[in-house]
Amino acid sequence: MLRYTYLYMRSVPRVTEVFFWPLMDLLVWGYVTVYLQRVGGISGSANAFMFLLGAMIFWDILYRAQQGVTLSFLEDVWSRNLLNVFVSPVRVGEFVLATYIVGLVRIAITVGVLAGLAYALYSFNLFSLGMSLLPFFANLLLIGWALGMVTTALIMRWGQAAEALAWGVPFLIQPVAAVFYPLDVLPGWLQPVALSIPATHVFEGMRQVLRGDGVSAASLTAAFALNAIYLVAGALFFRYMFGVARRRGLLAKLGTQ
Amino acid sequence: MLGCECMSETVVEVEHLRKEFNGTVAVADVSFTVKRGEIVGVLGPNGAGKTTTIQVLLGLTTPTSGSVRVFGMELEPHRCEILQRCNFCSAYTALPANLKVRENLRVSAGLYGVANAAAKMDQLLSLFEISHLKNKVTGQLSSGESTRVNLCKALLNDPELLLLDEPTASLDPNIADKVRKLLRRIQREQGITMIYTSHNMRDVEEVCDRVLFLHKGRIIAEGTPAEVIAKFHQKSLEEVFITVARSGDLLEEEL
Numbered sequence: 001m002l003r004y005t006y007l008y009m010r011s012v013p014r015v016t017e018v019f020f021w022p023l024m025d026l027l028v029w030g031y032v033t034v035y036l037q038r039v040g041g042i043s044g045s046a047n048a049f050m051f052l053l054g055a056m057i058f059w060d061i062l063y064r065a066q067q068g069v070t071l072s073f074l075e076d077v078w079s080r081n082l083l084n085v086f087v088s089p090v091r092v093g094e095f096v097l098a099t100y101i102v103g104l105v106r107i108a109i110t111v112g113v114l115a116g117l118a119y120a121l122y123s124f125n126l127f128s129l130g131m132s133l134l135p136f137f138a139n140l141l142l143i144g145w146a147l148g149m150v151t152t153a154l155i156m157r158w159g160q161a162a163e164a165l166a167w168g169v170p171f172l173i174q175p176v177a178a179v180f181y182p183l184d185v186l187p188g189w190l191q192p193v194a195l196s197i198p199a200t201h202v203f204e205g206m207r208q209v210l211r212g213d214g215v216s217a218a219s220l221t222a223a224f225a226l227n228a229i230y231l232v233a234g235a236l237f238f239r240y241m242f243g244v245a246r247r248r249g250l251l252a253k254l255g256t257q
Numbered sequence: 258m259l260g261c262e263c264m265s266e267t268v269v270e271v272e273h274l275r276k277e278f279n280g281t282v283a284v285a286d287v288s289f290t291v292k293r294g295e296i297v298g299v300l301g302p303n304g305a306g307k308t309t310t311i312q313v314l315l316g317l318t319t320p321t322s323g324s325v326r327v328f329g330m331e332l333e334p335h336r337c338e339i340l341q342r343c344n345f346c347s348a349y350t351a352l353p354a355n356l357k358v359r360e361n362l363r364v365s366a367g368l369y370g371v372a373n374a375a376a377k378m379d380q381l382l383s384l385f386e387i388s389h390l391k392n393k394v395t396g397q398l399s400s401g402e403s404t405r406v407n408l409c410k411a412l413l414n415d416p417e418l419l420l421l422d423e424p425t426a427s428l429d430p431n432i433a434d435k436v437r438k439l440l441r442r443i444q445r446e447q448g449i450t451m452i453y454t455s456h457n458m459r460d461v462e463e464v465c466d467r468v469l470f471l472h473k474g475r476i477i478a479e480g481t482p483a484e485v486i487a488k489f490h491q492k493s494l495e496e497v498f499i500t501v502a503r504s505g506d507l508l509e510e511e512l
Contacts, residue, residue, distance in 0.1 A: 003364040006356050010394075079353040084410070087315045088368040089341040249278055249309065249318045256349040 004072065004102045022060050022110050023117065029056045030122050050210040053124050055180045057114050058140060058206055061107050062199060063170050065144020068103020069096070070151045070166040077160065077254055086251055092242055096235075099152075100145055107141065132215045139202045139220070142227040144170075146234035153234075153241035159254055178203050198226035266293040267329075268418055268450045269314065274323035276309050276474075283309040285474035287323075293417075296444055296451040298461040298482075300494070301471035302502040307454045310471070311420055314452065315345055327418065341369065343418045346411035348426035351403065354396030358387075358406055361395055362413065369414035381409040385439065400427035404436065412443065419451045425460055437463050458494035468494070472501055 008014055033052045076082040085095065115126040126133070151169045155162045176190060177199035186194055194200045205219030245251045269291035276284040284306040291297050299307045312318040313325060316336045325332040327339045352361040359378060366374035382388045385405040390398065398406065404424060411419060421440075425433040441464055444451060455461055461468060462482045470478035470485060478485050482494055489497045 002367055003353065003356070003360075006360040006364070007353065010355050010357075010360075075353070079355075080349070080351040081353050083315075083317065083345070083347065083350045084352065084365065085368070086317060087340060087343075087345045088365075089337045089370075090368055091337055243319075246317065246319045249276075249283075249312060252308075252312045252317045256347075 001098050001101060004098075007075070018106055018110055019113055022064075022114050025056055025060065026053070026114055026117055026121075029053060030118070034122075050124065051207055052180060053118050053122060054126065054206055054210055055203060057111060057118065057126060058136065058203065059174070059179050060110060060114065061137060061140040062144045062147075064107045064110055065100075065103045065141045066147040066151065066170050067144075067166070068106055069099040069145060069148025070155070072099040072102050073152045073155065074163065074166060077155075080256065082254060083252065083256065092239070096149065096238070099148065103144065103148070104141065111137075132209050133206075135215070135220050135224075136202050136206055136209075139198060139223040139227055142224075142231055143198050143202075146227065146230040147173075149234040149238040153238040156245045156250065156254065157241045159250065173197055173199060176200070182207060195222075196226070198223045198230065201226070267291070268293050268295075268327065269452070270324075270326040271310075271314075272324045274310065274313060274325065275321045276306075276313060276318065277321045282474050284313075284320075287471070287474065287476055289469055289476060289479065291418075291450055291452060293450050294444070294448045295467060296440075296453055296465045298465035298468040299452060299454045299471065300458075300461060300468055300498065302498070304473075305471035306474040307471055308422065311422055311452065311454060315343070315420060316340060341414070342416060343420065344369075344411040344414055344416035345420045345422070346404075346407045346424050347422035348404070348424060349422065350407070352395050352406065352410060355394065357392055357394055358382075358398070359391045361406070362410060365410045366413050371413050374413070377413055378409070381412055384443075385409055401429065401432040404428055404432070408436065408439075415447070416449060419449050421451060421453045423455050423457075424453075425455065425457060433457070433460070440464055456498075458498055462494050470497070470501060477501065 008018075029052050073082075076085055111126075118124040118126060147169055151165050154165055154169075176186065176194045177197050178186065178194055179199070183191060183194055183200060183204055201219040201223035205216045205223070208214070208216050208219070245254075267290050269289075271290070272288050274284055274287040275282070283304075287306065287310060289297075299310060301307050309318060313320050314327070314332070316332060316339070319333070328342060330339060332339060352365070356364070362378045362381075363374060366377065371377055378391075379388070382391055385408060387402060387405050387409070390402055390406070395403065395406065404427060408424065411421075424440075425436055428436060437460055440451070443449060451464075453461065453465055465482060467480060468478075468482055468485055469476050478488055478497075480488065486492065486494060486497055489500055491497045491500060
């Protein structure tokens, strides 16, 4: 944790990265929505901002949570510091927990800035929904962490050749997770797949809250239950891959590349 | 040098260590012990199994078979307890380049739970004559300065066992000489046990009490540098090294 505090205090590019991409997304999606409203492409235009900007901000929480875990690991690979970490008495669980906390702090800052800008630019107040958003935030964090563990485990196993996964893995689920459109837009055969992803229940639930229909207990229960499964599976996968990496001498290889 | 009583305690005990990577044998059968306060050099040509042996001792790689005991404890189930009392310095690892020296040392001290970290950092920086670098960004240091910062990091937790992987590899002769003398001094004053790998035979002759000569994953000679030189009928460890590298298979049969 201390290391990342120093890193972010020292590095302008890293601080910028926390804000830059989310800000670009917010501007693009915000103005796309404005344009679609003008040409009458979105029915129920009062909700258009809410759905698209809400989805964009929510997606960013998931994405940043995953990145928090994976990029923290990659930072140590890039700086050839990985061995210094893994030959210290730090347990793997403690290492992973630290990456969760780094992700959480990054998200808190990013969401705060995005919510402020969304209000300033588009009069969209994310926090007007109050406490009902918190369980959704929590679920998105859990999905991001589970994906982060899987991505990091894959990088540990396949080395720097698999680095692109750090940015690519979340986008594998995006098309089927009903992020920017409702579940019923997807073809029937794809909907069971979508429903097996916790993010689908979060985004469906978010739209329901934004429509003013209240929090769907069913959506939240499904999201929490699926997340519990994916987190345990992610942790087991990470542990297994860590064992494989030690058996094959991959940690040492990755740490000195 | 430490007293006999201290030197008699076994810190590292490796028995029939074997490590294969996908059927390729990196370490065939290695057994050795290291007593408290000893500096043991692990030598051998590329591919001899030195680095793999060190990686196993650090818990980075699991052995295919054999046992490794450190401080009287089996390595695998007591990995964290053992690592708390060890440290590591390698020419092939680095501290994050964008952090200042004092920040890197502070973070490393945190990983080992070092009490009174600031005072310990100051003491080590002064010992290695690099106090003036404390507020410098690590990425801006020369290789000699970086090595000395890495050594400070490796001594932060007052390790009982220090593993050094070619610590002088990127140093000019002057700094390398200073580092060798410092390591020897630290070992004398603090009684730290050290396992040292190097391709620089002068390093080894000057620093190590005992050497293990590895060839194709086996120890083919063991003893003080003078004993090993005599065993191979050569004049220096460097000549021994060249002989082993060029005709190790024949020598292995003879020995």
